Amino acid sequence: MTARYPVLTRISRRRRKTPRCAAARRDGAAAVEAAIVLPVFLLIIIAIFDLGLAVFHYNTLGAAAKRGARQAIVHGASAAPQMNAWGPASYSGAASDSSEIARAIQPRLFSFDPASVQLQADWIDGGNQPDQRVRVTLSYQQRAIVPSLLGYPPLQLRAVSTMRILH
Numbered sequence: 001m002t003a004r005y006p007v008l009t010r011i012s013r014r015r016r017k018t019p020r021c022a023a024a025r026r027d028g029a030a031a032v033e034a035a036i037v038l039p040v041f042l043l044i045i046i047a048i049f050d051l052g053l054a055v056f057h058y059n060t061l062g063a064a065a066k067r068g069a070r071q072a073i074v075h076g077a078s079a080a081p082q083m084n085a086w087g088p089a090s091y092s093g094a095a096s097d098s099s100e101i102a103r104a105i106q107p108r109l110f111s112f113d114p115a116s117v118q119l120q121a122d123w124i125d126g127g128n129q130p131d132q133r134v135r136v137t138l139s140y141q142q143r144a145i146v147p148s149l150l151g152y153p154p155l156q157l158r159a160v161s162t163m164r165i166l167h
Contacts, residue, residue: 067107120138
């Protein structure tokens with residue numbers, strides 16, 4: 001059969017060689033595309049993880065601030081004798097302190113090092129009488145991976161809860 005159709009044999013040989021070269025070129029193109037796309041893809045995945053962690057920490061700070069404000073509103077001037085009255089002097093310190101308000105919020109800060117969380121309690125109306133307000137503020141520096149890679153400072157997370165004193 002090769003003697004009868006020599007032209008077809010040459011063409012078929014050429015066709016066999018061409019896909020191998022094209023496949024090698026496609027493999028090289030895929031490697032270049034992967035080298036370009038993979039770092040961007042990983043950066044996006046890490047950024048999503050960072051964002052999720054920041055939202056989680058923000059929600060945890062909010063719950064802890066709410067807990068501190070709730071404890072402060074029941075420790076007003078009219079609190080029961082077995083409870084110590086808190087305020088009206090402002091309090092500022094770390095959540096790892098041994099103060100009553102810091103101990104009240106520590107169980108809510110399970111995902112934090114309490115020493116890295118700043119606590120501020122203010123009696124806005126100047127007293128701790130019923131119907132006056134108390135504000136608890138918690139602050140934390142979130143060190144995210146992607147912003148630090150791009151040269152940005154840590155994210156400042158801050159949660160504030162304000163409530164009226166009950167007794």
